[in-house]
Amino acid sequence: MxxxxxxxxxxxxxxQESVFLAAGINRATLQNIEAGRGNPTIITLLRIAHVLGVPLAELVG
Structure with a gap:
């Protein structure tokens, strides 16, 4: 993912900065997700997908 x-x-x-600021999450959260660490909540993933303008399935599929 x-x-x-x-x-x-x-x-x-x-x-990364533009995405985490627009998504309302912190920098470490986005960095950890991109690095494959941690277990983000569905809300966090939906916020990121919204910022990127893509369906959630595209990020997690």
Whole structure:
């Protein structure tokens, strides 16, 4: 999941900072998700998907 998230963020030329600020999460949370660490909540994943403008299934599939 982390690799898909990072790839989509980079495809859109977005920084981690722009995503975590827009999603209302902290920097460490986004970094951990992208690195494949931790277990993010569905709410966190939905917020990130919304910021990226992609369906949740695209990030976790």
């Amino acid at each position: 982390g690799r898909q998230l990072q790839a989509e963020r980079m495809r859109q030329d977005l920084t």
